[in-house]
Amino acid sequence: MSEQAGADQDQPVLRLEDVRKTYPGGNKVLRGISMTIMPHETVALLGPSGSGKSTLMKCINLLETVNDGRIWLGGTDITDPRINQDACRARIGVVFQQFNLFPHMNVLKNVTLGAIKVHGMPKDQARERALELLDRIGMRKKAGAYPDQLSGGQQQRVAIVRALMTDPELLLLDEITSALDPMLVGEVLAMVSELTAGGTTILMATHEMSFAHHAANRVVLLLDGVIAENGTPEEVMDESENPRTREFFSHFR
Ligand code: ADP
Ligand code: MG
Secondary structure: OOOOOOOOOOOOOEEEEEEEEEOOOOOEEEEEEEEEEOOOOEEEEEOOOOOOHHHHHHHHOOOOOOOEEEEEEOOEEOOOOOOOHHHHHHOEEEEOOOOOOOOOOOHHHHHHHHHHHOOOOOHHHHHHHHHHHHHHOOOHHHOOOOHHHOOHHHHHHHHHHHHHOOOOOEEEEEOOOOOOOHHHHHHHHHHHHHHHHOOOOEEEEOOOHHHHHHHOOEEEEEEOOEEEEEEOHHHHHHOOOOHHHHHHHHOOO
16 A cells, blocks of 8 residues: 655665663663664564553654664654654654544544645645545545544544555554454454555554564564564564563463
């Protein structure tokens, strides 16, 4: 479903260099995170609750500032305070666990608002792109519906469409199925799989271990603020000899 073109295939989409984040009060959440995401990779970010997955994503999306280290989005050092933050955010699509859509706006308005108001996309173009993206997930006929007329799964799929409006270089998905009725998880994960197949570059925090195993190209495990594992799903989830890694995955068997 992606139309990413012209990206340099040898250059990482995202590069983190020794990223550190301590919240006011002294909680050292990220203690030196270094990792790279290459074009078209889907990377699953795993770790216990409180291990810093959301914090890491917020630092990448500039919702939190890092205390130390650098984050590169393509060739841009986004930790440089002089950068244009809105321009950087337009290059990253984000979907959170919940509260993604504005309840008083219909689907089309929800999907187009940010692209028009924040990123300066012309209205007609935004409308056309939104309808095309909704069409691809079979939801064009819901363009006039309000969020409370949609299932949770449909709402999250609309939220993903909204995140794709600016054709971002990177899609951040933060536990997007955690608040869903189990029956609705599958349709959202199926959409993620389609994006992966279409070449979208994705970093997703998730507790859906079987999905991570079969759909991710790479798995990163965060434990106590550092990357404990970074490898293929098989290497990390099946073959790691690290007792803490095995302990973590044992909870999901
Ligand atoms: P995860 O997404 O892996 O569950 P988080 O990044 O949400 O982890 O949280 C990591 C740690 O940082 C937790 O101990 C959490 O309580 C703490 N934390 C998260 N957000 C804040 C904040 N805004 N201020 C202070 N502490 C925070
Ligand atoms: Mg989280």
